[in-house]
Amino acid sequence: MPSSAPSVPVPARPAPAAALAGSSVRPAIVRDRDCLVSGVSAGLARHLGAPVWMVRALFIVLTLCGGAGVLLYAWCWVFTPWAEGEVAPSRRVPVAWILLVPAAIGTLFVWSWVVSNAGWGTGTIALEGPGALVLAVTAVCATEAGLWATLIDRTDTARGPRHTTVIRILSVALLALLFAVLLSFGAGPSGLVLALLPLAGALAVAASTFVHRWRELAGERIRRIREEQRSEMAAHLHDSVLQTLALIQNRAGASSEAARLARAQERELRAWLYDGDAPADSDLPTDLRDFAGALELDYAVRIEVVSAGLSTERASGDLAAAAREAMLNAARHAGGEIAVYIEGRVSGVDVFIRDRGPGFDLDDVPSDRLGVRESIIGRMRRAGGTGAVRSDGNGTEVRLSIETTGDTRG
Numbered sequence: 265m266p267s268s269a270p271s272v273p274v275p276a277r278p279a280p281a282a283a284l285a286g287s288s289v290r291p292a293i294v295r296d297r298d299c300l301v302s303g304v305s306a307g308l309a310r311h312l313g314a315p316v317w318m319v320r321a322l323f324i325v326l327t328l329c330g331g332a333g334v335l336l337y338a339w340c341w342v343f344t345p346w347a348e349g350e351v352a353p354s355r356r357v358p359v360a361w362i363l364l365v366p367a368a369i370g371t372l373f374v375w376s377w378v379v380s381n382a383g384w385g386t387g388t389i390a391l392e393g394p395g396a397l398v399l400a401v402t403a404v405c406a407t408e409a410g411l412w413a414t415l416i417d418r419t420d421t422a423r424g425p426r427h428t429t430v431i432r433i434l435s436v437a438l439l440a441l442l443f444a445v446l447l448s449f450g451a452g453p454s455g456l457v458l459a460l461l462p463l464a465g466a467l468a469v470a471a472s473t474f475v476h477r478w479r480e481l482a483g484e485r486i487r488r489i490r491e492e493q494r495s496e497m498a499a500h501l502h503d504s505v506l507q508t509l510a511l512i513q514n515r516a517g518a519s520s521e522a523a524r525l526a527r528a529q530e531r532e533l534r535a536w537l538y539d540g541d542a543p544a545d546s547d548l549p550t551d552l553r554d555f556a557g558a559l560e561l562d563y564a565v566r567i568e569v570v571s572a573g574l575s576t577e578r579a580s581g582d583l584a585a586a587a588r589e590a591m592l593n594a595a596r597h598a599g600g601e602i603a604v605y606i607e608g609r610v611s612g613v614d615v616f617i618r619d620r621g622p623g624f625d626l627d628d629v630p631s632d633r634l635g636v637r638e639s640i641i642g643r644m645r646r647a648g649g650t651g652a653v654r655s656d657g658n659g660t661e662v663r664l665s666i667e668t669t670g671d672t673r674g
Contacts, residue, residue, distance in 0.1 A: 293340075294347040300357045304340045354422045360431045363409035364438075370402025371438050375445050396458055403442060403461040410435035410469030418476060432469060439466040506530060527566065531557050548584050548613070549606055555588050556604065563595040565602055573608030582647035583666050587615045589639040590662040594619040598660065612649075612667040623655040640664070 293311045295303030305323065309316040326333030346353060377398075413431035417423045442462035509530040516522040549571035556567035587604070594602045598621025605616040626636065636653060640662065644651035649666030 293344055295344050295353075296347055297349050297351055297353045299353070299355055301355055301359060302341050303346075303353075304337060304344060307344055308340065352419055354420055355416075356422075360409045360413040360417055360427075363405045363412065364431065364434055367402050367406035367409060367435070367438050370398050370405065371441055374399050374402060374442060378445055399442065399446075399458050400461060403439060403465050406435045406438045406442075406462070407465030407468055410465075411472050414469070414472040415475060432473075436466050436469055439463075439469070506533065509533075521564075523566070525561075528557060528561055548581070548587075548615075551584055552587055552591070552604055552606070552615075555591060556602075559591060559595045564599050565595045566600070567591065567595070567602045567604060569604040569606070571606040571608070573606075582643050583613060583615060583649065583664055586640045586643045586651060586664050587617065589643075590617040590664070593636065593640075594621070594660065594662075597621060597624075612665060615664040617662040617664075618659060620659040623657055623660050625655065626653055 290311050290313070293307050295307045297303070299306060305316055305319045309319045312319070323333040323337050326336060410432050413423075413428045413435075417431070418425060418428045420427075439462040443459055443466070446459040446462075509526045512526040513523045513530075516526070549569065553569045556569050559565060560567060591602065591604060594617055598619035600620050603616075603618045605618075607614045607616075641651040641653070644664055644666065647666060649664065651665075652663045654661045654663070
């Protein structure tokens with residue numbers, strides 16, 4: 265027997281670098297759009313893999329160390345982006361109202377303290393020490409409440425402009441009351457200097473509304489620039505790309521693959537250029553045009569959809585479903601050029617689908633083929649309309665008609 269060869273240990277294959285790094289990849293630091301105040305703590309906790317309460321406690325501890333927590337929180341707030349999404353950020357904590365509560369309490373304290381220590385217009389009281397500290401904190405809280413409501417809560421989906429107006433009125437009223445108390449009771453030289461705090465706060469809250477106006481003007485300017493760029497691009501593409509696509513369709517023939525692709529690209533390009541960002545209304549002509557474009561990609565056909573008159577019929581109605589079935593049958597069995605004509609009347613809507621195929625006799629269609637009988641004629645009959653098929657050697661025409669009473673939207 266041959267001697268068995270000594271076994272040589274095979275070194276283990278190293279794991280791919282991506283697999284090793286996959287377990288240690290941390291999610292990006294982003295702020296949730298549905299948050300308590302700003303979403304900073306939740307974003308950092310998710311990135312670090314730590315509980316949210318621990319991150320918030322860390323900010324509080326750092327705040328006690330010379331205010332470092334406030335600076336770090338503000339830095340993260342400014343440089344941390346929002347999570348992807350189209351919904352506006354919403355905050356569950358009413359920050360503006362929370363700031364107004366100590367501002368109102370502080371205003372009452374300052375008023376009672378000044379009144380109890382000075383007569384009207386005597387100017388003998390010196391507002392120093394704890395009184396000056398309370399006044400400063402009160403003015404800052406009232407000012408921050410007004411600024412928060414104007415700059416942040418105005419775009420919050422849970423609050424809005426009415427909430428902003430109420431907070432601004434209350435904050436300015438508290439600041440004006442503080443200013444009036446200090447001037448009326450003449451709180452000494454220090455009190456006159458401190459009176460500048462509520463005055464500056466009231467001016468800041470009043471001027472903050474210009475920030476919103478400036479944002480609106482900047483947004484309008486950006487939209488106008490984009491519209492001008494879109495118009496210039498549309499003119500350039502119309503003179504070059506769209507004309508080239510039209511030339512391809514004319515040279516290649518209506519039923520060729522190149523012509524069908526050129527029509528599809530032309531339709532998509534025109535929709536991108538001229539429809540803008542607003543979605544098309546789901547009415548009957550729009551739906552049939554979209555369906556015609558889809559059919560042209562699947563079948564060797566060219567479908568023209570023409571609409572005349574005013575139609576209130578929607579794409580979800582039985583008329584639209586029957587018209588789509590007729591268009592599908594024409595594309596599948598006739599091919600070539602297909603014409604779809606939509607005529608809106610005062611009392612109803614008519615749709616004509618014509619093709620140039622060999623035609624057929626409805627009586628010769630097998631009974632198990634229910635496309636024309638049930639999906640077109642039967643559907644229109646059940647919807648209270650009529651459906652008729654006329655076919656000869658020169659093509660087939662399907663006429664669909666439905667009467668409307670008032671606003672029939674399917």
